Amino acid sequence: MKQSSAICIAGGGSTYTPGIVLMLLDNLDRFPISRITLYDNNEERQAKLAKACAIMMKEKAPDIVFNWTSDPQTAFTGIDFVMAHIRVGLYEMREKDEKIPLKYGVVGQETCGPGGIAYGMRSIGPVIEIADYMEKYSPNAWLLNYSNPASIVAEATRRLRPGKHIINICDMPVALETMMAAALSERTGKTYTRKDFEVRYYGLNHFGWWTDIHTKDGKDVMPILKDYIKENGFATNAKDFQHKDASWKETYQKAKDIYALDPTTIPSTYLKYYLFPDEVVAHSNPAYTRANEVMEGREKEVFGIAERIIAKGTAKEDTFAVGVHASFIVDLACAIRYNTKERMLLIVENNGAIANLDDTAMVEIPCLVGSSGAEALTVGKIPSFQLGLINEQLYVEKLVVEAWIEGSYGKLWQALTLSKTVPSASVAKKILDELMEANKEYWPTLS
Ligand SMILES: NC(=O)c1ccc[n+]([C@@H]2O[C@H](COP(=O)([O-])OP(=O)(O)OC[C@H]3O[C@@H](n4cnc5c(N)ncnc54)[C@H](O)[C@@H]3O)[C@@H](O)[C@H]2O)c1
Ligand SMILES: O=P(O)(O)OC[C@H]1O[C@H](O[C@H]2[C@H](O)[C@@H](O)[C@@H](O)O[C@@H]2CO)[C@H](O)[C@@H](O)[C@@H]1O
Ligand SMILES: [Mn+2]
Numbered sequence: 001m002k003q004s005s006a007i008c009i010a011g012g013g014s015t016y017t018p019g020i021v022l023m024l025l026d027n028l029d030r031f032p033i034s035r036i037t038l039y040d041n042n043e044e045r046q047a048k049l050a051k052a053c054a055i056m057m058k059e060k061a062p063d064i065v066f067n068w069t070s071d072p073q074t075a076f077t078g079i080d081f082v083m084a085h086i087r088v089g090l091y092e093m094r095e096k097d098e099k100i101p102l103k104y105g106v107v108g109q110e111t112c113g114p115g116g117i118a119y120g121m122r123s124i125g126p127v128i129e130i131a132d133y134m135e136k137y138s139p140n141a142w143l144l145n146y147s148n149p150a151s152i153v154a155e156a157t158r159r160l161r162p163g164k165h166i167i168n169i170c171d172m173p174v175a176l177e178t179m180m181a182a183a184l185s186e187r188t189g190k191t192y193t194r195k196d197f198e199v200r201y202y203g204l205n206h207f208g209w210w211t212d213i214h215t216k217d218g219k220d221v222m223p224i225l226k227d228y229i230k231e232n233g234f235a236t237n238a239k240d241f242q243h244k245d246a247s248w249k250e251t252y253q254k255a256k257d258i259y260a261l262d263p264t265t266i267p268s269t270y271l272k273y274y275l276f277p278d279e280v281v282a283h284s285n286p287a288y289t290r291a292n293e294v295m296e297g298r299e300k301e302v303f304g305i306a307e308r309i310i311a312k313g314t315a316k317e318d319t320f321a322v323g324v325h326a327s328f329i330v331d332l333a334c335a336i337r338y339n340t341k342e343r344m345l346l347i348v349e350n351n352g353a354i355a356n357l358d359d360t361a362m363v364e365i366p367c368l369v370g371s372s373g374a375e376a377l378t379v380g381k382i383p384s385f386q387l388g389l390i391n392e393q394l395y396v397e398k399l400v401v402e403a404w405i406e407g408s409y410g411k412l413w414q415a416l417t418l419s420k421t422v423p424s425a426s427v428a429k430k431i432l433d434e435l436m437e438a439n440k441e442y443w444p445t446l447s
Pocket of ligand 1: 010011012013014015016017039040041042045046085086087088089090091126145146147148149150169170171172325
């Protein structure tokens with residue numbers, strides 16, 4: 001009989017929390033659980049989702065303990081996994097991250113460019129705080145962290161809490177692999193899922209490339225996928241894609257232009273912000289960005305479903321969306337708990353895996369996952385185009401973490417200046433000064 005796990009979901013008020021709870025409930029046969037505790041520092045926001053989840057839990061799994069709290073000791077005691085997805089400053093600050101750079105003609109994005117840097121400066125302290133709560137109350141537990149910007153957060157955890165049970169993750173590669181499975185199904189008439197693939201991929205988070213995709217029965221499907229992406233990007237007829245917001249559809253489609261730059265690989269969609277920043281800015285509306293779209297879309301929808309469940313006292317008529325975001329983190333917890341050695345793309349310290357890159361880089365690469373964590377697979381040397389791009393972005397991320405640790409204005413200015421999305425040091429300074437003012441409640445004091 002499998003030993004069950006106790007889970008703390010940090011960022012209990014996240015729009016992704018109900019999906020993770022549902023996914024946990026759908027996987028009890030392979031990943032039994034004894035308790036789910038939601039933790040958030042915003043009691044009011046969390047309670048709205050928690051009350052709906054409690055109804056769902058009572059109907060689907062009455063034997064599992066379910067509670068929610070803003071008290072760290074209650075949340076982090078006696079747990080096996082912390083699944084973290086906090087957004088420091090909520091969508092209100094995301095909106096500023098996106099709109100301030102746009103004022104200066106620069107990409108305004110959640111995790112890329114100046115917006116991502118600002119978000120990183122907000123996330124580092126609170127993610128480290130969560131790691132420390134876990135260390136204090138459940139020292140053997142694992143922190144599986146989705147909180148963005150994952151690259152900067154990963155570098156911060158490497159610098160500030162080395163050797164701890166922390167794995168930083170992203171759902172973008174699995175989301176794209178899901179689209180590639182749909183594309184392959186469309187092209188071959190046979191049904192594939194992402195779990196049929198064995199992939200080779202390397203990069204930083206939101207900054208990577210697939211170099212090989214075989215099906216598990218040994219068929220090289222890169223030629224079919226490349227041919228598809230060359231024409232359509234990652235756009236498919238799959239329900240997952242058709243239900244995406246217009247801005248995401250555009251991003252998925254744009255992958256065909258990124259692909260054209262290096263037809264030997266399949267790129268991550270996020271590279272568009274670095275390789276086509278002028279087009280991105282030209283297509284952006286500085287008065288209405290993705291944060292607005294999410295506040296009017298996903299946030300309203302998730303909290304609306306929760307309100308309906310609470311009002312009716314049952315979750316039998318309304319259900320939350322569950323997707324790869326939830327399945328990926330549950331797969332990861334399962335692999336650690338039961339030593340499955342599942343192959344997954346995770347953000348880990350390079351340590352020679354990419355032979356011609358800084359050993360201390362936090363890279364996104366294939367790993368085998370078991371009870372001692374992630375074991376990275378060797379990538380080897382990467383080509384000049386990718387190496388040049390990665391190095392530039394890598395040291396942007398390292399400079400952000402150094403700036404946070406040292407309270408250094410100069411290093412943060414260098415980080416913005418080095419970013420491929422920013423045209424000059426003077427533009428970098430203007431954006432930095434405005435971001436610093438907007439973030440004074442969240443960033444350390446810089447001098
Ligand atoms: N890595 C990935 O691929 C990936 C994918 C999806 C979402 N995310 C990230 O997941 C997070 C949640 O996204 P969302 O859109 O659902 O945001 P959200 O604003 O709906 O939820 C975030 C929650 O975190 C809480 N929070 C903020 N600071 C906290 C702290 N110090 N301690 C405890 N709780 C805190 C907020 O109160 C809020 O309830 C974001 O960081 C987002 O970028 C990452
Ligand atoms: O703009 P948002 O808040 O909708 O999404 C930002 C996140 O986008 C990527 O993730 C996923 C998303 O989480 C998932 O639910 C699905 O809809 O697909 C997206 C990608 O297609 C990204 O990996 C995250 O880091 C971002 O936070
Ligand atoms: Mn991501």
